[in-house]
Amino acid sequence: MDRRQFFKFSWGAVGVTALVSAVGVSLAAVIRFLTPSVFYEPPQSFKIGNPGDFPFGPPTFMVEEKIFVFRERDKGFAVASAVCTHLGCTVAHFSSDQKFHCPCHGSVFGADGAVQHGPAPRALDWFEVTQARDGQLRVDKDKVVAPNYRLMV
Amino acid sequence: MNPIREIWQSIVRRDPLSTDKGKSELVFLNVWLHIHPAKVKRENLKFRHSFYLGFITFFLFLILITTGIALMCYYRPYPPQAYQDMKDLQFVVFMGPFLRAMHRWAAHGMVVCVFLHMCRVFYTGSYKKPRQFNWVIGVLLLLLTLGLSFTGYLLPWDQLAYWAITVGTNIGSYAPLVGGQLRELLLGGHSVGEAALLRFYVLHVAVLPSLLILLTIVHFWRVRKDGGLSRPVWKLKAEKDAQLVTIGAPTETAPLQASAASSNKTYGLMEVVTGKPIFETVTPEEEEDTVFSYPYAFVREAVTLMATVTTIMLISLFFSAPLEELANPARTPNPAKAPWYFLGLQELVSHSALLGGVVAPGLMVLALIAIPYLDRNPSRRPGERKWILWLFTFFVVANLALIVVGTFFRGPGWALVPPWVHVVGGTE
Numbered sequence: 001m002d003r004r005q006f007f008k009f010s011w012g013a014v015g016v017t018a019l020v021s022a023v024g025v026s027l028a029a030v031i032r033f034l035t036p037s038v039f040y041e042p043p044q045s046f047k048i049g050n051p052g053d054f055p056f057g058p059p060t061f062m063v064e065e066k067i068f069v070f071r072e073r074d075k076g077f078a079v080a081s082a083v084c085t086h087l088g089c090t091v092a093h094f095s096s097d098q099k100f101h102c103p104c105h106g107s108v109f110g111a112d113g114a115v116q117h118g119p120a121p122r123a124l125d126w127f128e129v130t131q132a133r134d135g136q137l138r139v140d141k142d143k144v145v146a147p148n149y150r151l152m153v
Numbered sequence: 154m155n156p157i158r159e160i161w162q163s164i165v166r167r168d169p170l171s172t173d174k175g176k177s178e179l180v181f182l183n184v185w186l187h188i189h190p191a192k193v194k195r196e197n198l199k200f201r202h203s204f205y206l207g208f209i210t211f212f213l214f215l216i217l218i219t220t221g222i223a224l225m226c227y228y229r230p231y232p233p234q235a236y237q238d239m240k241d242l243q244f245v246v247f248m249g250p251f252l253r254a255m256h257r258w259a260a261h262g263m264v265v266c267v268f269l270h271m272c273r274v275f276y277t278g279s280y281k282k283p284r285q286f287n288w289v290i291g292v293l294l295l296l297l298t299l300g301l302s303f304t305g306y307l308l309p310w311d312q313l314a315y316w317a318i319t320v321g322t323n324i325g326s327y328a329p330l331v332g333g334q335l336r337e338l339l340l341g342g343h344s345v346g347e348a349a350l351l352r353f354y355v356l357h358v359a360v361l362p363s364l365l366i367l368l369t370i371v372h373f374w375r376v377r378k379d380g381g382l383s384r385p386v387w388k389l390k391a392e393k394d395a396q397l398v399t400i401g402a403p404t405e406t407a408p409l410q411a412s413a414a415s416s417n418k419t420y421g422l423m424e425v426v427t428g429k430p431i432f433e434t435v436t437p438e439e440e441e442d443t444v445f446s447y448p449y450a451f452v453r454e455a456v457t458l459m460a461t462v463t464t465i466m467l468i469s470l471f472f473s474a475p476l477e478e479l480a481n482p483a484r485t486p487n488p489a490k491a492p493w494y495f496l497g498l499q500e501l502v503s504h505s506a507l508l509g510g511v512v513a514p515g516l517m518v519l520a521l522i523a524i525p526y527l528d529r530n531p532s533r534r535p536g537e538r539k540w541i542l543w544l545f546t547f548f549v550v551a552n553l554a555l556i557v558v559g560t561f562f563r564g565p566g567w568a569l570v571p572p573w574v575h576v577v578g579g580t581e
Binding site: 031034035036039040041063064066086087088089090101102103104105106118119121 | 507
C-alpha cells in the first residue's frame with residue numbers, strides 16, 4: 001500500500017465510521033425517545049384496604065388491580081395475579097373446582113396457580129402482601145413470592 | 154387561434170388521440186400515466202392471466218385512504234373519547250356508518266386480495282428471474298397490510314379491539330431477547346392503555362401508510378423495469394435465452410434488428426450502452442402482438458376501479474361495520490378472538506405461544522421471502538414445477554384451515570365447538 005492508497009483508505013474508513021456512528025446514535029436516540037420516561041399508569045405497589053374488608057372463603061377479585069385476594073382462616077392473606085401468563089387475558093376463579101380459568105386460550109391453573117392445562121408457559125404470579133403502618137394491606141406487584149406465602153394479621 | 158383551445162393545449166400538449174403519436178404521448182408526457190408502457194402485450198391484458206388482483210388491491214388502498222381521511226375528521230385517539238366518537242360516527246355523523254363500513258370492508262378486502270395476488274404470482278411462477286426482488290417487496294407489502302389492519306383494529310376502543318390487541322402484543326413479547334422491550338415500545342407502557350392507543354393511531358395514519366405508499370411505488374416501478382407483467386404461462390416460448398437482445402453490440406446469437414424507418418414514425422434514442430438487459434425483453438414477433446395502453450389497458454383499469462368501488466359500496470350499504478361495547482380491561486370476553494385473518498395465528502398460539510406465535514410465523518415469512526432465491530428451477534410451466542406447487546398449495550390450505558378452525562370451531566375457553574352446536578351462556 002503506497003501513501004496515496006493509505007490516505008484514500010484512511011479517509012474512507014473515517015467516513016464510514018462517522019456515518020455508522022451517526023446512524024447508530026440516531027437510532028439509539030429514537031428508541032430512547034420512544035421509551036417513556038414517565039409511565040402514567042397505576043403504581044405497582046398499592047393499598048387494597050383493611051384486613052376486615054375481605055371475607056373468608058372465595059377470593060375477592062379486584063377489577064382495576066387485576067388481582068385475587070385470598071383470606072383463609074388460621075392461614076392469613078395471599079394475593080394472586082389475575083393476568084394469564086400466556087397472553088395477558090384476565091383469568092376467572094371458579095369456586096366449583098377452586099381453579100383459575102383463562103377465557104382466551106383455555107389455560108387452567110390449579111388452586112396454587114400451577115398450570116394444569118392449556119398453553120400457559122408458567123404458573124400465575126403470587127404477589128407480596130404486607131400490612132402498612134395504618135393497618136391497611138399493601139400489595140407489591142414487583143415482588144413475586146412463592147405460592148405458599150401468607151400474611152397473618 | 155381560439156383562446157380556449159390555446160389554454161387546453163398548454164395543459165394537454167399531446168397530439169390528438171386518434172393518432173398513434175397522440176396515444177403514446179398521452180402515456181409518456183403524463184406524470185401519472187407514465188408508469189405504464191405506451192404499448193402492452195395483448196395477452197397480458199387477459200383477465201384470466203392476472204385476475205387484475207394487483208389493481209384491485211391498489212384501488213382498495215385508494216378507498217382506504219379516502220375513507221380513512223374522512224373518518225379522521227371525527228376521531229380522537231384518546232380512550233374514553235375514541236369510543237364516543239365511534240358512537241357519533243354510528244348515529245350522528247352524516248354517512249358515518251357508511252364510511253366506517255367502507256373502510257372496514259375495504260380493509261378486509263385488501264387482506265384477501267393481497268393474499269390472492271400473492272397466490273396468482275406464485276402459481277404463474279412470476280417471481281422467477283428477473284422478478285425475484287419484486288416478490289420480496291410484495292411480501293413486505295403483505296406484512297404492512299396486516300400491520301395496518303392490526304393497528305386499525307385497536308382504534309374503535311371496544312371490547313374486541315382491546316382484547317385483540319392485548320393478545321396480539323403479548324404474542325410479540327414472546328420474541329427472544331427483544332420481545333418484552335418491543336412490546337413496551339409499541340404500547341408506550343406496560344399494558345394496553347391510552348399511550349398504546351395514541352401510538353397505534355400514529356402507526357395507522359402516518360407511519361405504516363407512508364411505508365406502504367413508498368414500497369408500492371417501488372413495486373410498480375419494478376414491474377415496469379422487470380419487463381412488465383410476466384407472460385401468461387400459455388404464451389411461454391421454447392427457448393427463452395435466445396430472445397435476449399443486446400443493446401448496442403450485436404452478437405451472433407441475437408443480431409440487432411432495426412425496423413424500417415419511415416417519415417411518419419418518431420424515434421427517441423436515450424443512450425447507447427453495451428451489455429445484456431436484465432429485464433424481460435420483447436421479441437419482434439411479440440411486438441406485433443402489442444396494443445396501445447390507451448385505450449386497451451386504461452379502459453380495463455377504469456372498469457376494475459369502478460367495479461371495486463361499486464362492490465365495496467354495495468357491501469357497505471347492506472352490512473355495517475361491527476362495534477362492540479366499550480373496552481373493559483376487567484372483563485375478557487369468552488372466547489376472545491382476534492380479527493379473522495389473525496385467527497390462524499391465534500389458533501397456533503393456543504397450542505404454544507413461542508412456537509406458534511413467533512417461530513412458526515417468523516419462519517413462514519422468511520420462507521416466503523426466500524422462495525425466489527431457493528427455487529432454482531427456471532421453468533414457469535406448471536408441469537415442470539409440480540412439487541413446489543403442491544408445497545405452496547399445502548401452505549395456503551394449512552393457513553386457511555387454521556383460520557377456519559379459529560373462526561368457526563372455537564367456543565368459550567377456546568374449546569373445540571363445532572359451529573352447529575349452540576353454547577348457552579357462552580359470553581361470560
